[in-house]
Amino acid sequence: MTLAVFARCLGLTLLIELCFALLWGLRQRYHLLTVALVQVTTNPLVVWLTLYCHDHLFLPQAYYIVPIECAVVVVEGLIYRFALKTLQRPFVFSLGANYVSFSLGCILACFGIHL
Numbered sequence: 488m489t490l491a492v493f494a495r496c497l498g499l500t501l502l503i504e505l506c507f508a509l510l511w512g513l514r515q516r517y518h519l520l521t522v523a524l525v526q527v528t529t530n531p532l533v534v535w536l537t538l539y540c541h542d543h544l545f546l547p548q549a550y551y552i553v554p555i556e557c558a559v560v561v562v563e564g565l566i567y568r569f570a571l572k573t574l575q576r577p578f579v580f581s582l583g584a585n586y587v588s589f590s591l592g593c594i595l596a597c598f599g600i601h602l
Contacts (some may be wrong), residue, residue, distance in 0.1 A: 496534045507584045521570050
């Protein structure tokens with residue numbers, strides 16, 4: 488696993504989740520910077536955990552991806568709740584952003600585009 492894998496995953500996640508934030512109505516530089524920093528903080532850990540579990544657990548992917556993604560939604564929701572006081576429904580925002588990001592990643596994988 489190389490640094491390039493982490494960089495591609497993070498880059499795609501930043502693109503998707505910042506677009507989601509714009510569609511959600513976040514326009515202030517502080518809000519978008521916060522979304523970006525949250526992703527820079529959580530995405531590498533999620534990618535590492537997912538790859539580690541894939542290589543060492545020998546379980547169906549849903550057994551480790553679902554708990555990891557649920558934890559990410561909660562952690563990011565908490566960060567958004569405290570960092571972005573004006574953000575309405577931060578946990579719904581976190582769930583939506585992660586759902587879109589994860590879904591688009593799955594669609595890319597179905598077309599043979601692996602990061």
